[in-house]
Amino acid sequence: MVYSMTAFSRCELSTDQGNLAWEIRSVNHRFLEPSLRLPESFRSLEGPLRERLRKEFARGKLEVTLRFNPSAGSDSTLQVNQPLIDQLLTAARRISQQMDAPCQVNPLEVLAWPGVLAGSKMDDGQLIPQASALFEDAVTALKTQRAREGSELKRLLEERLEAISERVASLREMMPGLLTAYRQKLIDRFNEARLELDTTRIEQELVLLAQKMDVAEELDRLDTHVAEARHILSGTKAMGRRLDFLMQEFNREANTLGSKAIDSRSTQAAVDLKVYIEQMREQVQNIE
Numbered sequence: 001m002v003y004s005m006t007a008f009s010r011c012e013l014s015t016d017q018g019n020l021a022w023e024i025r026s027v028n029h030r031f032l033e034p035s036l037r038l039p040e041s042f043r044s045l046e047g048p049l050r051e052r053l054r055k056e057f058a059r060g061k062l063e064v065t066l067r068f069n070p071s072a073g074s075d076s077t078l079q080v081n082q083p084l085i086d087q088l089l090t091a092a093r094r095i096s097q098q099m100d101a102p103c104q105v106n107p108l109e110v111l112a113w114p115g116v117l118a119g120s121k122m123d124d125g126q127l128i129p130q131a132s133a134l135f136e137d138a139v140t141a142l143k144t145q146r147a148r149e150g151s152e153l154k155r156l157l158e159e160r161l162e163a164i165s166e167r168v169a170s171l172r173e174m175m176p177g178l179l180t181a182y183r184q185k186l187i188d189r190f191n192e193a194r195l196e197l198d199t200t201r202i203e204q205e206l207v208l209l210a211q212k213m214d215v216a217e218e219l220d221r222l223d224t225h226v227a228e229a230r231h232i233l234s235g236t237k238a239m240g241r242r243l244d245f246l247m248q249e250f251n252r253e254a255n256t257l258g259s260k261a262i263d264s265r266s267t268q269a270a271v272d273l274k275v276y277i278e279q280m281r282e283q284v285q286n287i288e
Contacts (some may be wrong), residue, residue, distance in 0.1 A: 001236060003288040004149035005060035007242050009141035013134045018070040018133055028148065028285055029061035035076065037065045040114060042131055049135060056139055058238035059288045066131065081116050088113060146288065153255040154233055157243075160276045161226050166249075167276070170223050171269045172258075175215065178263060213258050218253045222273070225250050240287040247281040 005028045012021045034053045036046055045066075053062060088110055096102035110116060229246055232239045254277055258270035 001147060002150035002154040002233060003146040004050075004147060004153055004157070004286050005016075005146070005240070005288050006286055007145040009138045009143050009145060011134050011138040012129060015127065015130055016071065017127055018068055019182040020127075020134055021069075022131075022135055023063075023065045023067070024138050025063040025140045026057075026060045026142060027063075029059060032057055032059055032062070034059075034064060037063075037280055039068050042066055042068070044130065045131060045135075047134070053137070054138065056143065057288070059240055068131075068187060082112075084116055085110060088116070092252045099155070130161050136273065150287065152249070155188065156283055157229070157280055158234060160280045161229055164222065164273060164276050167224050167272055168226075168267055170217050171215070171266065172219050174265060174269070178266060182262060202240060215257055216258050222250070222253050240284060242286045243287060244281075247277060249283055250280070270283045 007026045008023065008024070010023045012019065014020075018114050032054065034050055036047060036049060049064065053064070089105065092105050181215055225246055229243065232246070251274070253271055254273040259265065259275065261267040261270055
């Protein structure tokens, strides 16, 4: 199945102790890069959550945020970790003594230090499992949206692949006629210049031209790339990197076709192919 790397999910749950809300934003990235923002009371979840994300997703930058708002009836008195504050201030004074122009310690920065400020003790035995279960719902919702958008990306890619196949087939049928037309064009030029026709020389020129404009190999490779792309899209594993590499191969063959073009029709065919390939390349950047 094709999965997009661009998606968003949000899941909320109201509990006796307060309201839990998970938000997961997923955007394009070459590798899997999860970033978690959790309240201090939920830090024990970070390791298991990262492992869960690694098992579920292969690529994408994931911004995971948990918000917890204690209920109005709960004891929300703030508590400070005095021993930790004493250690921070002692360390700050030692550093200040080594500086030419020390600055004053900002109390708000001290309060922002992890572990300094906390609310009243919550019921971890109940709230942590609830947050974990809600996280699973958010992951499922995110994957569902990635699959939904991936299905649309697959449709767009298949349309471009079909267009490439049709263009390759028409170009293959066109090539013999292009050579015949060029032969007649060469004869007409000799006639217009009132030069004596050297049949042997003309045939030699046509043989050299046929070798130069022979694109059968490039057309065969394009057909092979189309078949491989369709095979990849029908798979179940992460496919973004494989498709990205294949787009480079597509582009290489299209460039070669353009360099061998001898008239406006073959040139236009090469341009059309490059347009289709570029459209696919842009969409492939979104695929996991």
